Amino acid sequence: MLIxxxxxxxxxxxxxxxxxxPENQPDVEATLRQLIKRFPQLPSSSEKLSDYYRLIRxxxxxxxxxxxxxxxTPDTLDSVQSIVFITNGNKEIYGVPLLSNEHRSYWNFLxxxxxxxxxxxxxxxxxxxxxxxxxxxxxxxLGTASxxxxxxxxxxxxxxxxxxxxxxxIHSIRLYSNxxxxxxxxxxxxxxxxxxxxxIVTEMHPKEYLK
Numbered sequence: 001m002l003i004x005x006x007x008x009x010x011x012x013x014x015x016x017x018x019x020x021x022p023e024n025q026p027d028v029e030a031t032l033r034q035l036i037k038r039f040p041q042l043p044s045s046s047e048k049l050s051d052y053y054r055l056i057r058x059x060x061x062x063x064x065x066x067x068x069x070x071x072x073t074p075d076t077l078d079s080v081q082s083i084v085f086i087t088n089g090n091k092e093i094y095g096v097p098l099l100s101n102e103h104r105s106y107w108n109f110l111x112x113x114x115x116x117x118x119x120x121x122x123x124x125x126x127x128x129x130x131x132x133x134x135x136x137x138x139x140x141x142l143g144t145a146s147x148x149x150x151x152x153x154x155x156x157x158x159x160x161x162x163x164x165x166x167x168x169x170i171h172s173i174r175l176y177s178n179x180x181x182x183x184x185x186x187x188x189x190x191x192x193x194x195x196x197x198x199x200i201v202t203e204m205h206p207k208e209y210l211k
Contacts, residue, residue: 026085026087026091026092026093027093028050028069028071028085028093029048029049029050031085031093031094031095032049032050032053032083032095033049034095035083035095035097036049039097039099039121040119041081041097041099041103041106041119041121042081042083042097042099043073043077043081050071052073052074053071053072053073053083054071054072054074055069055070055071056070056071056072056082057069057070057156057158058070058156059151059152059155059156061147061148061151064089064144065087065088065089065090065091066086066087066088066089066138066144066148067085067086067087068084068085068086068087068148068151068152068155068156069084069085069087069156070082070083070084070085070156070157071083071085079100079102080100081097081098081099081100082097082098083095083096083097083098084096084098084152084156084157086132086136086138086148086152087136088136088137088138092135092136094131094132094135094136095132096125096128096129096132097125097128098125098157099121099125102115102118103118103121104118105118105120105121105124106121106123106124106125107124107125108124108125108126109196110195110196110199111192111195111196111199112192129149133145133148133149162200162204164201164204167197
């Protein structure tokens, strides 16, 4: 009986230890819960949130201890939502939502107007990213913030740099109607697309557009 009791105690301890959050590790689960409270646009789940928001990709910045994670809801959802998690060298973590683009006020894109059906987030992606950089102490004299943003865009989100020679390729992109944006058709979308490209070119060559 004593052996059985000790065995049960051992199994209990193993179970308890395995369920504990590892020391000095970022708590993704708690961060997800906080984000979902702040952003009702992010769906919740009865299952473990860190499993529901599955890990898509992760990037580490050398020996700095800084890590970036991209997590996303299942592809089966009509509107997939993603989150970028940034962890600093002290294992402090901050989550920045990548809400789907129908949340226009969050992205605050040039030439976009807020949809009447859209729930306001009272913040923007730019503001959230800046808060993450400041909260995690990455805005230093070593250029860490710039490195983090570059790695986030290029390595984590796999964005590509745009050059002048990309004009033909970009303008050949086929545009499709979006049932979530009933006020926009292919013509108005094309017009907004051209305005956006002109704004990008202006940013690339500011001296040529100075009056």
